[in-house]
Amino acid sequence: MPDATPADPDANPDPSLNPGLNPDPDHVTTDTHPPALDAHLVVDRGTFRLDITLTAAPGDVVALLGPNGAGKTTALRALAGLVPLTHGHLRLDGAELDHTPPESRPVGVVFQDYLLFPHLSALDNVAFGPRCHGATKASARAQAAEWLDRLGLAEHAGAKPRKLSGGQAQRVALARALATHPRLLLLDEPLAALDARTRLEVRARLRRHLAEFEAVAVLVTHDPLDAMVLADRLVVVEHGQVVQEGSPSDIARHPRTDYIAQLVGLNLYRGRAEGHTVRLDAGPAVTTTEDLSGPVFVAFPPSAVTLHRHRPTGSSARNLWRCEVAGLETHGDQIRADLTGELPLAADLTTVAAAELDLHPGAPVWATVKATQTHAYPA
Known part of the structure; x- marks a missing residue:
């Protein structure tokens, strides 16, 4: 955990440690107002350029x-x-934030490593933000106690960060x-530092808290499960550009890269x-149930693929390709076979099936997929 020492609470905090904020709790938006978050972010860093657009309504959770x-x-x-932005704009609740310093933005940040002050209790870590905004010590600590109680941490108020578990530190x-x-809550890989067991519990808790959050939340993650569970909308970024966005179910059903x-x-x-x-x-042709014309994507899950060591006869599958096993790896409770040949693809099968087929790298196989298990959609 980084060694951090708080500045005078009556002075401006270091924005990299204390995302702060100058909140405006009386601000109210209606359907006639612009989106709560309206951003066109263009950032040049050496040879890399980020150029994305983000919009969100109050209460939205958006995952990058x-x-x-x-x-x-x-x-x-x-x-x-x-x-700093190279070009573009950033508006929150209609207010321009492009040139607003970090400590004056109504933005809260939960960093991947949490960055809690190691020598302060959980209560004083939480109270630090309100103190920086002018609250008295008593008022700030009262607000902090309320938040710790809401997040199920009341009994840990006096604990220092080193005495907290990963899940508890994340909630602090x-x-x-x-x-x-904050009017904008930013979460940078908030579950990445947790072990698998703790992650399940904290993910469920975080989902409940985000559902109750009335402003905009933006979550950055590389974990698809975190994104699917926590977000209302996914924005997929590759090479600094948005390549696809939509609801989790739409993204899962209609991938485009x-x-x-x-x-x-x-x-x-x-x-x-x-x-x-x-x-x-x-590659070859694929038979689908959809009747379409023009450029399309075709998708099917690895579980839809059936493997045979010899060309099957009498099979009802409309799609049949000669392949070769390029590699095998454990995938959950199954074996994932990576295949090359007429159509490169991935196939999932049980350990027993893999053994019965005597699968190994270099083994020739026939792969079949029923047309009813494919899904085609316009490109």
Whole structure:
């Protein structure tokens, strides 16, 4: 945990440690007003350029999802004011924030490493924000106690960060951000530091708290499950650009890039449809149930693939390809086979099935997929 020492609570805090905020709790938006968050973020950093647009209504939870180096954290820091915009704009509740210093923005941040002050109790960590906004010590501590109670941490109010579990420290950091009543809450990989067991519990708690949050929340993560569970809308960023956005269910059902397809666990191909036949740009034709025309994507899950060591006869599957096993790996309670050949694809099968088929790298196989298990949609 980083060593951090708080400044005088009556002075402006270090914005990198204490996202702060100058809240306006009396501000009310209606449907006739612009989106609560209206941002066009353009940031040049060396040879990398981030250029994305984000909008959100009050109460929305938006997840920025993408591979490492896509620009997610740069976007979050630009929203917080920790990275200046090269071009674009940032409006929150109709107010321009482009040139507003970080400590004066109504923004709260929960950093990946939480950045709690190690020598302060949980109560005083949370009270620090209100104190920086002019609250008396007694009032700030009362507000902090209320937030700790709301997050189920009342009995840990006197504990120092080193005495807290990872999940407890995450909730203290969330309470510290919320205690300033931000109009924009930013969460940078908030569950990444937790072990798998703690992550399940904290994810469920965080979902409840975000559902009750009346302003805008933006979550940065590379974990698709965190994004799917916590967010109302996903914005997928690759190479500094938005490549797809929509509801979690829409993203999962209609991936538009290889990264997204891998993220949601689908085989994805692009081609041109002529009725129920899609001729792939690189590969054979695929038979689908959809009757389409023009450029399309075709997707199907690895579980839809059936493998055979010999060409099957009498199979009802309309799609049949000769392949070769490129690799095998454990995937949950199944075996994932990566196949090359007529159509590169991934197939999931049980350990027993893999053994019965005597699968190994280099083994020739036939892969079949029923047309009813494919899904085609316009590109």
